[in-house]
Amino acid sequence: MSLACEDIHIRLGGRPILEGVTLSAAAGEILGVVGPNGAGKTTLFEVLSGRLAPDRGRILLNGRDVTSLKLHARARQGLARTYQSPVVPDALTVGEVFRSARQAYPPYLTRFHAEWAAEAVGLDVLPSAMAGSLEALNRRKLLLACLLMRRPRVMLLDEPAAGLINAEIDELDAIIRRLAREMDMAVLLVEHRLELLSATADRVVVLDLGRLIAEGPPEATFDDPRVRAAYFETASP
Numbered sequence: 001m002s003l004a005c006e007d008i009h010i011r012l013g014g015r016p017i018l019e020g021v022t023l024s025a026a027a028g029e030i031l032g033v034v035g036p037n038g039a040g041k042t043t044l045f046e047v048l049s050g051r052l053a054p055d056r057g058r059i060l061l062n063g064r065d066v067t068s069l070k071l072h073a074r075a076r077q078g079l080a081r082t083y084q085s086p087v088v089p090d091a092l093t094v095g096e097v098f099r100s101a102r103q104a105y106p107p108y109l110t111r112f113h114a115e116w117a118a119e120a121v122g123l124d125v126l127p128s129a130m131a132g133s134l135e136a137l138n139r140r141k142l143l144l145a146c147l148l149m150r151r152p153r154v155m156l157l158d159e160p161a162a163g164l165i166n167a168e169i170d171e172l173d174a175i176i177r178r179l180a181r182e183m184d185m186a187v188l189l190v191e192h193r194l195e196l197l198s199a200t201a202d203r204v205v206v207l208d209l210g211r212l213i214a215e216g217p218p219e220a221t222f223d224d225p226r227v228r229a230a231y232f233e234t235a236s237p
Contacts, residue, residue: 029186034191048188140160140164204218
């Protein structure tokens with residue numbers, strides 16, 4: 001399944017946030033999305049996932065126009081999303097979090113779906129462990145596993161490496177690449193860790209002030225003078 005958006009425009013508070021953004025990610029492809037702070041990356045994910053409606057343009061899921069569908073309807077069509085902060089229910093155990101995810105909406109899933117998803121992301125913690133006690137990487141694995149149980153065909157990952165050390169980033173890189181390949185899943189990845197994108201993404205697109213200014217293979221795109229001027233030379237040290 002593929003995800004695409006065409007000529008996306010949106011204004012928030014009277015200010016243009018995205019202007020004419022067009023991009024696509026095919027099944028099995030990992031598309032990196034980069035740009036300086038304020039470029040519109042998170043707003044793009046809000047539009048793609050259905051939390052925000054664009055003022056103009058459309059979103060296509062496997063060729064079907066889903067622009068009018070709300071977030072929950074797109075989720076049932078196979079679109080999943082993670083957020084920058086790996087927030088989990090502190091008062092629940094890992095097993096209870098999985099049970100809540102299994103019973104979120106029909107068809108209800110079994111514990112075997114949860115066991116498969118935990119194994120798929122390498123989550124090796126006891127079901128009795130408190131979710132709030134997990135370290136950052138295992139929190140991200142838990143949230144990712146809860147989404148995987150529904151076998152999504154498109155995944156939006158918003159800065160999944162935030163708060164992780166280098167060894168954990170390497171592990172996350174391997175997980176993302178394996179899932180995209182084995183599940184034939186389109187992955188859109190917003191990330192500031194350029195080393196993760198260089199190792200993981202098949203292509204990258206670069207946003208600046210709400211406009212798409214470059215796209216292509218990671219290394220070539222990062223060397224683009226427009227990208228260096230907009231991103232690297234203005235990035236915080």
